Amino acid sequence: MANSTMAAGAPDTGTPGNMGDVRRSNLSLVLGCIVQSSPSTHVTRAQVAAATGLTKASVSSLVLDLLDAGIIREIGLNPQGERGRPGVGMELNPARAVMGMEINVDYIAAGVTDLSGTLLLHRTRERDNRNSAAGPVVAALAALTAELRAAAEAQGIQVLGGGLAVPGLVDDKAETVIMAPNLGWNLEVLDLGSLLPGVPLGTTLFNEANAAALAELGYRPAGGADFLFVSGEVGVGGGLVISSELFTGPDGHAGELGHVVVQPEGAACSCGGTGCLETVAGQDAIFFAAGLVGHGRADSLARLQAALAAGDAAAADAVARAGHYLGVALASTARLLNISSVVLGGHFATLGEWIQPALTESLARYAPGKLRPEDISLSAVGEAGALLGAAGSVVRSLVDAPYRLRAQQ
Amino acid sequence: MANSTMAAGAPDTGTPGNMGDVRRSNLSLVLGCIVQSSPSTHVTRAQVAAATGLTKASVSSLVLDLLDAGIIREIGLNPQGERGRPGVGMELNPARAVMGMEINVDYIAAGVTDLSGTLLLHRTRERDNRNSAAGPVVAALAALTAELRAAAEAQGIQVLGGGLAVPGLVDDKAETVIMAPNLGWNLEVLDLGSLLPGVPLGTTLFNEANAAALAELGYRPAGGADFLFVSGEVGVGGGLVISSELFTGPDGHAGELGHVVVQPEGAACSCGGTGCLETVAGQDAIFFAAGLVGHGRADSLARLQAALAAGDAAAADAVARAGHYLGVALASTARLLNISSVVLGGHFATLGEWIQPALTESLARYAPGKLRPEDISLSAVGEAGALLGAAGSVVRSLVDAPYRLRAQQ
DNA sequence: TTATATAGTTCAAGCGATAAACTAACTCGC
DNA sequence: GCGAGTTAGTTTATCGCTTGAACTATATAA
Incomplete structure (x- = not known):
């Protein structure tokens, strides 16, 4: 059948391609390569060049951008008994994190994960959301995330963005829960901006089952x-x-x-x-x-x-x-x-x-x-599946488009 | 939810992006724009530039490539009562075509369509394929396509490639019909190369229902x-x-x-x-x-x-x-x-x-x-639906990757 | 005939990838 | 301990492609 994966660089939308797209695409390629090898497998620029097919010069330049954006960091040299000059290892910056959040029928929950998906902080709060409009529930969640965010920042960890999982049909563009029968919600618009004020990547809305599916993907x-x-x-x-x-x-x-x-x-x-x-x-x-x-x-x-x-x-x-x-x-x-x-x-x-x-x-x-x-x-993911998946999705979107962070700061 | 449409230029495969990708992508964008306006709506370079967001200079250069490849041609000026210099109209080259083919339970069929999807020639031949191995059926179809191709070429029409629809599960990469219970076929490898020898785009295999669906798309x-x-x-x-x-x-x-x-x-x-x-x-x-x-x-x-x-x-x-x-x-x-x-x-x-x-x-x-x-x-498509869809798919793949034809000649 | 408007081409500039040359840092063998 | 060999990463020149501006071409309107 006609190939659904299109040629590299082909835009599926009507926007013209310019050379910046090539850079963005390769930036994502390099970051994706570093992510795959994490944690602490000591990926070097040379290895990335070999794996991606890019030249060493390009990789060096792209890596510089990722370092500037704070997405990755260099770790010490690799003094293994190899011949030749040792490469400089790179890993995801452990001081950057995303917030995963969940609203469910009888609780709200939030958790902070680093960029490799490890859950660093996690807090659940029981709450009967069945007869509550979206506003108060989001406000309660905002209070919870503020606590966690402060705790993270006390450890020097910056939260870049967030993902919220909800048991219902969502429209992530309009930040609207179209239908969540078990919450009694119908076309509720959520004020996602209030959850993590000022974070560079904002907060994205997810369907709970979809988020959990993505979390599961990480364990397969x-x-x-x-x-x-x-x-x-x-x-x-x-x-x-x-x-x-x-x-x-x-x-x-x-x-x-x-x-x-x-x-x-x-x-x-x-x-x-x-x-x-x-x-x-x-x-x-x-x-x-x-x-x-x-x-x-x-x-x-x-x-x-x-x-x-x-x-x-x-x-x-x-x-x-x-x-x-x-x-x-x-x-x-x-x-x-x-x-x-x-x-x-x-x-x-x-x-x-x-x-x-x-x-x-x-x-x-x-x-x-x-x-x-x-x-x-x-399923290998436990209670926090939806939350982990939502957070992981935010990381994935960052990996797909790392330039978003570079542009912000 | 996580956006499934990725940023323009982002490769979903691990291949590095270079500037040639940008050109290929924009080539496809321009051709897609010309296709949408066909037939004979008199699209000019300036209109393409406005529609795609590319500059006039880029469009001129890209159009030159498409003309060189013979995919499009220029038609006369537009002497409409507009102010300013009239643009030069462009359309798909009517002297280029693709062959749609179908093998079904009790017949084989083939048809030649131009690049805008219009059926120019069509011939059906009754044949009981139920108890026939793939080889003889493909050979019979090759004879039919040879006739049609000769007829097309007699009119100065060049066949660029072909699409074959079969009622069963197919693996288009391996040119294999995995399962076609109604034909009695199981893992039959088809010699697609024999159907249209020497055509630049080759022949692609399709599932019948999928091909018909794509044909339907053209009518919606x-x-x-x-x-x-x-x-x-x-x-x-x-x-x-x-x-x-x-x-x-x-x-x-x-x-x-x-x-x-x-x-x-x-x-x-x-x-x-x-x-x-x-x-x-x-x-x-x-x-x-x-x-x-x-x-x-x-x-x-x-x-x-x-x-x-x-x-x-x-x-x-x-x-x-x-x-x-x-x-x-x-x-x-x-x-x-x-x-x-x-x-x-x-x-x-x-x-x-x-x-x-x-x-x-x-x-x-x-x-x-x-x-x-x-x-x-x-359904608005008739008998020839699968055949038209297979042919249309080949055209679509050409529009997605016009450089394939440019490289060939 | 002149002004105006639109189409399309030419040309310099900028950006990004590439390849090759170059510098840096380590291991091995003597 | 020191040079040879090996691998990592940077610098530099070049090429390809888009861009924007200047320019040419061709129409209508007054």
Whole structure:
């Protein structure tokens, strides 16, 4: 088929290319090369030149820009027993960081990660956001980030920008949450500028499942760059990663796995549809089917696990049902998008061992040979997945366009 | 969400950018601008400069390259009653063409289109390819294309390259048909070089549904650049167009709409799965349910139309059933990929008026507000859709990389 | 005929990548 | 301990490409 990856330097938009684009592109190439080798693998200019194909002269010049921008720093020489002059090592500047943030149904959270993605500071605050408008929630989050930012700066760490993950459809350009049924939000405009005032890269808005998918990408072995991440929260979401890039569809919010129809004669869904996966595999649906009602979310999940461990039949049935229909949805998705790898997150990861038998059987029936048991894995990122992914995305965007920082200062 | 469209000039591959890339990129930009205004809208260098943002000097230089390559030509001055010196019009060179080719179950076909996509010559040859290996079929097609190419050259038209559409999964790099169940092909390597010996751009292999989707794109109003094309043939295929680009998934063969699970308790499918859309909405399934057996394909379709017109209950039921489940599959797809526009092709277009009531009702039930009746349209491309799309793709790839032709001669 | 407006070309300048020459710093062998 | 060999990184000249301004060309309007 026609190659989707276009030739280097080809603009996919109507803007003319000038030589500055070449520089920006190569700047990103060099930084990307340094990022890949981090942490502390002691990449030298010569190695970067060899890896990228650029000349030593170009790399030197580009590296100078990155040093000026403070994105990377030099570390001591490499006195290994090699012949010839030792190269000067480079690494991501550990004094630069980004803030990952999350707003969810019953908590807000924030964390500071360095540019290599390591979580340095992390704080969660319980808060019932279900009946709260966006304004007060963002204000509460701003207070939390201010604390963390001060703590980071006390250690000499500068926060360059932030990423906020929200369980709903978002429009990152307009800083608007288009729809977040579980928060009760609809077309809420968020004042992202108030979260990290004055940071050079600003704050970007992300869908929670997509952010978690990107976080997962960081934990996968090399080459595992194509997968569907399934986010099991109150709703069921999905994040589609193709060639290490998030696929977000025409308007930027593809991946609503929860509303794939798995039971044409099934129950009505909150979205207005019928027989959606969410009606059988969402947290509320599983808890209800298992006879668990009226507890908190985390509490219900713990009780469900206990019931499963105790051999409770209703609990086992509820989970098996969810697994079966998850398999139907995944089979359709695998065929439609040619996905051959799935990562289960949220409650699907928590219930992994109990849900897998039914899921495996279902996949064998609906997508034989396409999604085998070994193609399904459980999420490696924990609680802070969405937050880490949002922060990581900000770093990725910086790596893609390092000149943004150079221009700012 | 993280922007998927990268900055102009940013290579998504690890190759370093040099200034030649800028030129190539701008060459494509200029040609793209000329293509958009064709045919015979009299685009001048000055208009191209204004539209692209490039300077007049750059456009002049780039246009010279395109003229040298023979991709465009100048047409007379524009003596309109405007003030100032009239510009020199430019258009795609009508003496350059590409060959579109198609191998299907019971015929082979080829056609010559000019660079603006107009079909100049077209010839179809009936041939039962179901029990034939790839070699003889390609040889028969090569004979057909040789005839057409000679006819084109007799008119002074040079064929630059070709595109071949096949009803199956393809690997265009390896020139291999990975799987074409309806042809009985499995990992057949095609000798594409024999089809159009000596042409500068060679021959590229395409999936039929994807090619037809791209052909459809040419017929859609401006702005309608995101849609799912549904190909209704023996199998049910799909072509996903996003931002005027084909989305082909991780390995290049996404879009298998026919194997979305719409009936978890349904019939076994030839793919090994259960309840796939193809088992209720493929041509064979509809014909069987309508009580039509043992006729040729085109004949069966005509008989089915006659039965529907006559008010035959079994025929109406079969088509309604197909429409209902097509709606289920489209609802899932719309949610998963955030598609808001669907184009029906093949037998779904032929049966349009009879299938739409059930489809509309189904969509209202499974994807309320997401896919409304006005979001569903019937294909505007006819029989030659796949062929036209394959040819158009070759032109698109030439427009994306015009330097390929410049380098050749 | 003159003024004005638009199209397209020419030319000097600037920027960025490249290749080759050059300097710097280390290891090895004697 | 010292020169030869080896590798890292910088300097310098050159080339390619876009740009902006000046310039030429060709139309309409008064």
